[in-house]
Amino acid sequence: MQEILSPYTGKVTKLFVEAGTTVAVGEPLIEYNGNGNAAPAPTAAPAQAASPAPTTTGDVQYTKTGAMGRILAMPSVRHYARKAGIDLTQVPSTGRHGHTTLADVKAFESGAVAPVAAPTSAPVADVPKAEAPKVEKAPSVKAGAGDTREPMNPTRKVVSKVMTAQHTHIPPVTNFDQVEVSKLVEHRKTFKELAAKQDIKLTYLAYVAKALATTAHKFPDINSSVDYEKQEIVHHEHVNVGIAVNAPTGLYVPVIHEAENKSILQIAKEIAELAAATRDGSLKPAQMQGATITISNLGSARGTWFTPIINGSDVVILGLGSIVKEPIVNAEGEIVVGQNMKLSMTYDHRLIDGMLGQTSLNYLKSLLADPEFMLMEI
Template identity: 70%
Template sequence: MSNIFKMPDIGEGMAEGDIANWLVKVGDVVKEDDPVAEVQNDKLMQEILSPYSGTVTKLFVEAGTTVAVGEPLIEYDGSDEVVASASKLAVPVSVDQTAVAADALIFKMPDIGEGMAEGDIANWLVKVGDVVKEDDPVAEVQNDKLMQEILSPYSGTVTKLFVEAGTTVAVGEPLIEYNGNGAKPAPATSLAPNNVQAAPAAPVEAKSPLTKTTIVGRVLAMPSVRHYARVNHVDLTQVTASGRHGHTTIADVNNFIKGTSAPVNSVVETPAAVPVVATAVRTESTPAKAAPAPVAPQVGDHREKMNPTRRVVSKIMTKQHTVIPPVTNFDQVEVSALVDHRNKYKEIAAKQNIKLTYLAYVAKALAATAHKFPDMNASVDYEKQEIVYHEHVGLGIAVNAPTGLYVPVIHEAENKSIFEIATEISDLAIAAREGTLKPAQMQGSTITISNLGSARGTWFTPIINGSDVAILGLGSIVKEPIVNQAGEIVVGQNMKLSLTYDHRLIDGMMGQSALNYFKTLIADPTFMLMEI
């Protein structure tokens, strides 16, 4: 008797999830509670466990597919006929195998989450001639702000690397050839007659690039794409989809906003010779109005490609600054008491291997401020027109690393001591600079600090991070003349502050009130400890 495992609701009332990776294949014997797949749920990757024991006879979808809750995922102990058909589905590279050599296998660029359309091969971990086992790491791919290893789906000898390190590769393009002769694969279209399943695939993707929905009528799009559409007031059902498996991408939304793509109800069929996916990739990587290249470069000029992290940061910063109407309040606070307090406890901290910096004090004061002013620690669900108030403060700390900007997160910062926060800041900064940050360390930010004080910066206009609604720009402490309580002009120590907030949620009075409370805390560490 066969059993069908359907897509479960794995939390937060999700309606759909992406099958990021299959952990089983047709023919595997699975026990109850064995992990069978990795599912992308909003920003988190979660393993789902098998509710049955048995032999896997069919995988209903490929990795990278968005599946609605309740749709079938896996069949156990089905008929031999089903096994045969499922086995064919489990070999997604059959077209390329015949193109290169009889026994060759082609590993294509996988979708490793967030509905990505392309990724950067940051580093190859294998070379031609290496013998690779299934699940061995073969490359490092830049995905969003994180570097992730991708694992080999096959065992065999590497006979060709299709691209060099540093190349941007679209999802579905070939990466590695195993057990082949190093020949260039023939175009997939020329081999379509030899593969029954491949024949209808090309016309569906090229000629019908309409927005694809699941059986429950929802558009196939990652949460990040839905959020981007909501804040731009775009109805995803009217957007022409060009992504893998009919997914709608951010590039598709941008095309719709610019008017370069027709709405779904007036789409003209695209000729098969112009793949829609390629168009999406070009749109994503090329600005609408690119600045013209210089006609004649000056002596000594040279060009370098952006590294993967810098390209991602560039895209994200552009989107954030375009979508959010920011307001920045510039202020300063006299912190002589803070300087004395740090000097007093710096040596005590050092004996515990803790580097006590001003940033740790600022982080603690900002966490307390965000906890006291809930609007500063909120996000907005624009689709439902609701404000999401976060129970805990996820404090993002912007870190400048050799490859670019990272924002690791101190979770539940409001419940941690200054020493604990100082330790986490140091550990996260080291991980960012060494490239060892984990996905969980980059998720859950609710408010952020950007620190230019260490570079002797003063006031600036930081850009809001992710789904946060506020970011504090921390400047340096400057010795300046001030008027004390006795009316005398003395030398004071002023810390420069720049608070940027999302004006769609936070008004100027609220922003300044929160900043005033923060100043009260940071000006007197003793009071801060009493208050929190």
């Protein structure tokens, strides 16, 4: 059921459909008379005849009334914003007649546009709306004598809202594992110099991104999304790997599109270019859109296992830890020094079960354990 707020005051004189009926966009819902004023009268008044009587149709959806006035947006846009924890009153609108589009919300989410400034004029009159649930505010933090304060920048605000929404609505499971990567270390040593001659920095992250893309191509369910409004699973044609990058202003996730069709060297080059663009502020919104699976890398900071939060509409995120020299038992039963790469894979348990999560992680480990096997699987 969708609640639709009228932009005018008046009295309903006719119902075109019964309660509970599904109505196509553009079909009339009600007929009412009124004076055309946008704000409701403070007290009941005699109805004034209007010719013709206005009707409310299914093509207009009012999200809520905020300080900036009434926000126009389709239900799918409101659903996306609610899931992402985005306040639509802060999103600049570019659609016809002031509608807030999905592109507007995604641009705001990515930090490509600044929030709408608060108005200085008198607030718009109240419009009837559903009562919002009461939320207890966290107590204000008192600053000490030597404490300082700084406002959250737009990127940090977006990250805060998105991470809160993701952690609140997604039931996550994280599998912690490790893989012995001595062959991978040697492979990188062999080709690192060759890559440098092409001005490419060959990192372990490039190998992992390629291995993850190959794994997602073999296990398409981990490269899917769920449209809960339509109760449908979306199977993506390509594997678009998001790479979490830390920048001075906050966290960004640029995307390597169609990673399953790119070589390790191509991916390495693209990772370096996207990271540089992120840190110098030249990253474009289009370069942050379309991720279907994501990597969060703490290996460069000597991190090991952690619990990464799923990004956007993805159902899987891989946490990449560092490579640690540790005692292992080899194939001959001898205790030797091995090199274990730490892995943490978080998945959305609404779509991914534990067996699929671990099976796909095992396959990923087999690719990382032997790069030659990875090349055979391309």
